[in-house]
Amino acid sequence: MAIHKRGRQSFVLPQLPVIRNWASVAGKKESEGPLAHTFDITSQDTYFGEKTWEQAEKKMQQMALHKLAEKAGMKKGEFELVLSGDLLNQCIGSSFSLRNTGIPHLGLYGACSTMTESLLLASVMVGGGFADKVVAQTSSHFASSERQYRFPLGYGGQRTPTSQWTVTGSGAALICSSGTGPRIECCTLGTVTDLGIKDANNMGAAMAPAAFETIRAHMQDLNRTPEDFDLIVTGDLGQLGKELLLELGRRNHLPLGGKLADCGTLVFDNTTQDVHAGGSGCGCSAITLCGYLLNQLNEGKLRRILFCGTGALLSPTSTQQGLPIPGVCHAVSIITGRD
């Protein structure tokens, strides 16, 4: 049997799976941000026509999947597997979205790293010949997250300067064994890293060490340097977490300056949109990837990126019990299809 594993945490894909199509759905605030023109669908209604925010999240996933099928010129029933998850308790955004569609589904929980986790596993399913036409998808919603993780919105709680704004949106990508589009070369699995941060309003600080560990593992396992990439893009460290990651890089002889971008700082304009430290949530990296980043890769404006989804693996219960916030980060290396 051919062994595709490299180093401690990484593997290569013998025949590069192709990201053939992608689609994104975003909310009102996202539609006022710098990436507005890259979303397929935006809505001014935070309920997306549903009765509750949780159902709105389900609806966004359904809309993104529908749009993806349309862009791919396929029927949804032709998708062979959807790998998806979200932040809601028991991931009901994902499971209710796929109810009675007949599409096979594997549910994931990687907090805000889920877009990368789903891409990574989709690559394995397609690259290994176990399935084709596999969808990687996730979502988050500002209002459903706020009331689940923090306070009811009507309470009007003050947000701390380190807090981030959960993106309302869903992104979906179609991974195939053939066709044209950006391609996935190799992936690095993340470990659960915790340096003891306990402030649930400072996710960036909790996730930065995990991001650093995974980026370092990727470089070591595959004998690469940051210079091999046009961009190293983390999921939702926000302004503060991004600075901490740069500092970790400097201290550990892995300078990331000039290469590092973060979806949490790309998706909103931090100076005018009052989002404090930036965007967050599964949807943050999902809509940034399934729009801006994949468009740039497709057009050859970016030639290789390391897409590093970052997740804070806390729950309100773990926080109430005084526990710290473990972070995780998985990485997927994507190259342009223009070669």
Add this chain to the structure above:
Amino acid sequence: MAIHKRGRQSFVLPQLPVIRNWASVAGKKESEGPLAHTFDITSQDTYFGEKTWEQAEKKMQQMALHKLAEKAGMKKGEFELVLSGDLLNQCIGSSFSLRNTGIPHLGLYGACSTMTESLLLASVMVGGGFADKVVAQTSSHFASSERQYRFPLGYGGQRTPTSQWTVTGSGAALICSSGTGPRIECCTLGTVTDLGIKDANNMGAAMAPAAFETIRAHMQDLNRTPEDFDLIVTGDLGQLGKELLLELGRRNHLPLGGKLADCGTLVFDNTTQDVHAGGSGCGCSAITLCGYLLNQLNEGKLRRILFCGTGALLSPTSTQQGLPIPGVCHAVSIITGRD
């Protein structure tokens, strides 16, 4: 590239991954049941030495992983990946268990189907050459589930006759590309199936249609019949769900009688242990597999089983919002290592 997909939802594994070792940890009530002698570790302390039930669940996962390493004659650091999830909000049992261990982790959410989902993805990672020495693991805890999904235990609520008893336990299995032990032949991915059951105290009824759909897909995709198996084992349908599945089989010309067993009815003695319709929870199928079933397969007393984890994809929020309970079921075909 070799294509391993078969039919609509299934795939075969070209070189059969081996389940080389397995370990289980169980609670007090489980240690009084018919499978008591098959568990590696049992505890009379529902807290497993921790301060909270959520932390007890984390501890059970740590104990099962430790025991697995011991039985495998390996250091935990040699595990290349742990695929795991649980029922706690944001799966904190799994993520806190692996905190700062340095072991790569992918988090899953399949409700009580998680043991099968993790086995399935472990088979893909190992069978495709993307990783080796991969652990599939999950857990559940009666007390943490009751308070999260239903009522505080101290409230002393009456349980309905259709309700099931969440198993306190964790099971872990080590999947390798070589070695001896039961082997995984092929897998079937489940779809999210919902016939409109809304009673959150009747999970068996909600999950039975998903189990039927997946078992039917497995037989069709791989041209098999129930006669090809010694046992078809569902995860946690309980007594009622098992009867409904048998009825679905009869009505759809796929008779399962004589072949069907359910971990929820194996793990407790329903006549003496006051568990109403039987056991449930991720841990239910996990400790039944990582003990009784794998022992029987290893000894050649069972030669081929279809292990069908069943999950009810509800959350307290979806139930409060009046939504039905979607079910999912994945299936993994396991054969004896004695050939």
